[in-house]
Amino acid sequence: xxxxxxxxxxxxxxxxxxxxxxxxxxxxxxxxxxxxxxxxxxxxxxxxxxxxxxxxxxxxxxxxxxxxxxxxxxxxxxxxxxxxxxxxxxxxxxxxxxxxxxxxxxxxxxxxxxxxxxxxxxxxxxxxxxxxxxxxxxxxxxxxxxxxxxxxxxxxxxxxxxxxxxxxxxxxxxxxxxxxxxxxxxxxxxxxxxxxxxxxxxxxxxxxxxxxxxxxxxxxxxxxxxxxxxxxxxxxxxxxxxxxxxxxxxxxxxxxxxxxxxxxxxxxxxxxxxxxxxxxxxxxxxxxxxxxxxxxxxxxxxxxxxxxxxxxxxxxxxxxxxx
Numbered sequence: 529x530x531x532x533x534x535x536x537x538x539x540x541x542x543x544x545x546x547x548x549x550x551x552x553x554x555x556x557x558x559x560x561x562x563x564x565x566x567x568x569x570x571x572x573x574x575x576x577x578x579x580x581x582x583x584x585x586x587x588x589x590x591x592x593x594x595x596x597x598x599x600x601x602x603x604x605x606x607x608x609x610x611x612x613x614x615x616x617x618x619x620x621x622x623x624x625x626x627x628x629x630x631x632x633x634x635x636x637x638x639x640x641x642x643x644x645x646x647x648x649x650x651x652x653x654x655x656x657x658x659x660x661x662x663x664x665x666x667x668x669x670x671x672x673x674x675x676x677x678x679x680x681x682x683x684x685x686x687x688x689x690x691x692x693x694x695x696x697x698x699x700x701x702x703x704x705x706x707x708x709x710x711x712x713x714x715x716x717x718x719x720x721x722x723x724x725x726x727x728x729x730x731x732x733x734x735x736x737x738x739x740x741x742x743x744x745x746x747x748x749x750x751x752x753x754x755x756x757x758x759x760x761x762x763x764x765x766x767x768x769x770x771x772x773x774x775x776x777x778x779x780x781x782x783x784x785x786x787x788x789x790x791x792x793x794x795x796x797x798x799x800x801x802x803x804x805x806x807x808x809x810x811x812x813x814x815x816x817x818x819x820x821x822x823x824x825x826x827x828x829x830x831x832x833x834x835x836x837x838x839x840x841x842x843x844x845x846x847x848x849x850x851x
Contacts, residue, residue, distance in 0.1 A: 531678055533559060537630070539615075539675050540653040542682030545732030547695075548653040549613060551682055555651060556609040564608030569601050572617030573830045579622045581638050584629070590639025602635045605648045615675065616656035616667060627671045650675065685730040689723055692734075696722065699735050703742050706818075712742055713749045736822055803838045806831070815842055 531538065538555060540548040549568060556566045574582050581591070585600035601610055612618075618626065629635045630650055634643040652675050661667035685691070696714050704711040718741070727733050741750045791797035805824070813819035821831040835842060 531555060531680075534678070535649055536677040537650040537652070537675050538678045538680060539658070540651065540680045540682060541658075542653075542655065543684045543730055544655045545730035546682040546684055547731040548655075548682055549611065550731070551680060552609070552611045552651040552653060556611075556649075559609070559649070561608050561649060565605050566609050566611065567601050567605035568611040568613060568829075570613045570827055570829055572614040573827070573833060576619050576622070579619070580625065583622075583626065584635040585637035585640075587637055587639035590637075597637075600635065600637065602629060602646045602648060603637075603644065605646075607647055608649070610648045610650055612650065612652040614654060615652040616654040616658055616661055620666070620668065623668045623671050627668065627674060630671075630674055685727045685734065692723055693719060695731060695734060696738065699731075699738050700742070703735075703739055707742070709742075712745065715749060718750045739819075739822065799838060802834065803840065806834055806838065806840060810835075810840070810842065817842070 538552075540551050542548050552568075553566060556562060569582075581598070581600065583600050583602060585603055586598050588596050612626075629646070632643075633647070634645055636643045658667055658672055658676070662669045662672050685695075693714075696719065700714060701711050722734070722737065725737070729736070738750075806820070809820040809823050810817070813823060817831055817835070818828055821828050824831070826834075834840075
């Protein structure tokens, strides 16, 4: 409660999938800013060339494609909380601009001659060792101390099995609400089976398992048979049998396989491969972007950005599959 009431910046550390954003949302909900917006930003999902416009906004005509004034994340989070996820992925050049915005509580939109005062609380999160990143010269020391006034460490799920019942109840309630269905009954048998699961993917993997169980179960009670008893291998399975095989680097240390053709335009080649994977995932999930994002280990924000960047046509427009 004391942390929630404070205006001090908070740094949330933990492995991927441990629920760092949930911790940030809880801080926001318990604070005097609860009535204000909670704006979540994945710092690693924004192209470096767009970072300044995304964070601080832009004026009409300030760059090609800026057809109207637009707010940045700082303006959108005014009187609320700005959650900077994967802060360790922010490039050094942007780190200095972020530091100034936090210190001065003012931002200047691209193309503007005036600075706008912003009243936001900063909560950031990372799975990296930021102190080590500072020592390696990849993260600014002054920004690290500015963000790390209060540190919260979220332990992996394997170290807090006692939280499983509460986590399952909360996740099932959210899944049911998003799906417009009654909250499924979590039986002791299912809970015991989940308790024996490795859950290497932490809360994200738990949510994935519950989503699958809800989708495949009949009636209000979850079915035990629909929850796998062993963890998947660390290597992700291909989305379909038509996926091209991935060369085994360890098996051919002498050089690249002869069958791999060198692309003339690497970015175009990578974009095309990414587009094929996204289209396949969308097709296999009935163009439900939430399900496709979970399948690919992306956030909804990340898959939306990729769909827009690669000009992938999605039936139903922007509202399809966001529930």
